[in-house]
Amino acid sequence: MTIRPRLTVIGTGYLGATHAICMAVMGFEVLGVDVDASKIEKLSAGAVPFFEPGLPELLTKALESGRLRFSTDFQEAAAFGDVHFICVGTPQAAGSEAADLRYVDSAVTTLARHLTRRALVVGKSTVPVGTAARLAGLLRELAPAGDAVELAWNPEFLREGFAVDDTMKPDRMVFGVTSDWAEQQLRTAFEPVLAQGVPVKVTDLQTAELVKVAANSFLATKISYINAMAEICEATGADVHDLAEALAYDERIGGRFLRPGLGFGGGCLPKDIRAFAHRAEELGVGQAVGFLREIDGINRRRRARTVDLVVELCGGDVAGKRIAALGAAFKPNSDDIRDAPALDVAATLHRMGADVVVYDPAAMDNARRVHPELCYATNALDAARDADVVVLLTEWNEFREIEPSAMAAVVRRAKIVDGRHALVPASWRAAGWEYRALGRPIVP
Numbered sequence: 001m002t003i004r005p006r007l008t009v010i011g012t013g014y015l016g017a018t019h020a021i022c023m024a025v026m027g028f029e030v031l032g033v034d035v036d037a038s039k040i041e042k043l044s045a046g047a048v049p050f051f052e053p054g055l056p057e058l059l060t061k062a063l064e065s066g067r068l069r070f071s072t073d074f075q076e077a078a079a080f081g082d083v084h085f086i087c088v089g090t091p092q093a094a095g096s097e098a099a100d101l102r103y104v105d106s107a108v109t110t111l112a113r114h115l116t117r118r119a120l121v122v123g124k125s126t127v128p129v130g131t132a133a134r135l136a137g138l139l140r141e142l143a144p145a146g147d148a149v150e151l152a153w154n155p156e157f158l159r160e161g162f163a164v165d166d167t168m169k170p171d172r173m174v175f176g177v178t179s180d181w182a183e184q185q186l187r188t189a190f191e192p193v194l195a196q197g198v199p200v201k202v203t204d205l206q207t208a209e210l211v212k213v214a215a216n217s218f219l220a221t222k223i224s225y226i227n228a229m230a231e232i233c234e235a236t237g238a239d240v241h242d243l244a245e246a247l248a249y250d251e252r253i254g255g256r257f258l259r260p261g262l263g264f265g266g267g268c269l270p271k272d273i274r275a276f277a278h279r280a281e282e283l284g285v286g287q288a289v290g291f292l293r294e295i296d297g298i299n300r301r302r303r304a305r306t307v308d309l310v311v312e313l314c315g316g317d318v319a320g321k322r323i324a325a326l327g328a329a330f331k332p333n334s335d336d337i338r339d340a341p342a343l344d345v346a347a348t349l350h351r352m353g354a355d356v357v358v359y360d361p362a363a364m365d366n367a368r369r370v371h372p373e374l375c376y377a378t379n380a381l382d383a384a385r386d387a388d389v390v391v392l393l394t395e396w397n398e399f400r401e402i403e404p405s406a407m408a409a410v411v412r413r414a415k416i417v418d419g420r421h422a423l424v425p426a427s428w429r430a431a432g433w434e435y436r437a438l439g440r441p442i443v444p
């Protein structure tokens with residue numbers, strides 16, 4: 001029987017907390033480590049500090065099993081773990097398109113100084129290609145155990161809202177390694193995942209780093225492609241919704257990530273395509289992915305177009321008009337408001353003088369903290385009270401279930417912009433609403 005390695009997970013944000021909890025549930029002894037004592041305190045007490053369906057129940061289960069603990073102590077981590085997963089954030093650097101690597105560097109440096117025996121350090125964070133080779137050098141230089149400490153790269157592909165499923169049964173695993181020993185360690189650490197038949201691609205460090213940014217860039221490209229088609233539809237009276245459906249029947253194209261609308265946001269896609277374009281320029285091959293700037297531009301234009309539609313429905317000026325904004329999170333089933341298209345639109349309308357009332361089923365606290373200037377309602381109907389225009393910005397199921405006639409009864413004017421193509425236009429029109437959606441024809 002193979003002896004299961006003991007795992008540490010450095011960084012207990014979205015990725016790290018999910019990884020630590022799921023690995024403990026799958027039977028490993030896990031120590032979650034973070035420099036933020038308040039996060040460690042919350043997690044130790046059984047509270048997940050962000051919204052993710054299914055995760056709180058698994059945290060309780062993992063803590064009860066006795067296999068999961070949390071700490072702020074890197075020395076303890078080094079003594080405990082055989083495999084150390086680096087799961088810290090790599091946000092966009094202030095005033096630049098580059099990724100900010102200070103958290104990755106500091107996690108690896110701090111851990112390295114305590115590594116006195118053979119160990120594998122595994123990067124999971126999204127980084128510019130070439131980072132892993134640099135970190136491997138840092139480890140060799142700083143770890144007392146020297147060459148006995150190796151680095152591997154194992155990019156993470158989980159989606160918010162599906163984090164548990166994506167971790168327990170991912171589409172694929174990628175192992176970037178420089179030795180058979182490192183590959184074997186990873187195969188043992190992911191044995192319960194691989195046992196389900198999940199395909200694994202073993203490759204070098206730089207290819208593993210690239211898989212992640214290449215995947216996110218492809219997904220962003222697909223979304224912006226259909227949104228570019230929406231711009232064409234708007235100029236021709238064609239319907240991008242029908243167009244996307246017809247394209248999706250071609251199995252080579254497929255319908256996933258081909259949903260037109262307000263575009264992509266969140267803590268990953270926008271910053272990853274910018275960091276990738278920036279890194280390619282540093283490498284002298286910027287031209288190869290120059291199109292990513294266009295992808296970003298198309299995406300930003302969707303937000304501006306949504307604002308324009310609201311202005312149009314207000315008769316050319318939103319000043320003094322009441323706008324109900326349904327949604328704040330960057331996507332449903334999440335309370336994440338990082339680069340959220342929804343809040344971007346709401347805040348822009350507010351800056352233009354509108355009286356904006358926001359409602360989101362999960363992201364209200366986060367939205368209030370970052371946008372205290374906006375008004376907040378406790379449910380969708382309250383948000384819509386006396387509204388001149390309702391604008392749907394995040395496609396929560398709760399909004400799909402709104403009864404159009406019930407909402408019509410509380411608004412001042414029954415005008416709705418469906419920024420996510422989430423509603424059935426005929427039902428809303430039948431209840432007397434003027435229904436508009438990006439890239440869909442105006443029906444008189």
Ligand code: UGA
Pocket residue numbers: 126156157158159160161216219223256257258259260261262263264265266267268269330331
């Ligand atoms: C994304 C990737 O999908 C994950 O595979 C990856 O691991 C993750 O980034 C990451 O790098 O950590 P996530 O940011 O959770 O995951 O969200 P997505 O489900 O990819 O959605 C991103 C944005 O695209 C959302 O704002 C969503 O509303 C938008 N979107 C998605 C569309 O506008 N149209 C679509 O058809 C699909």
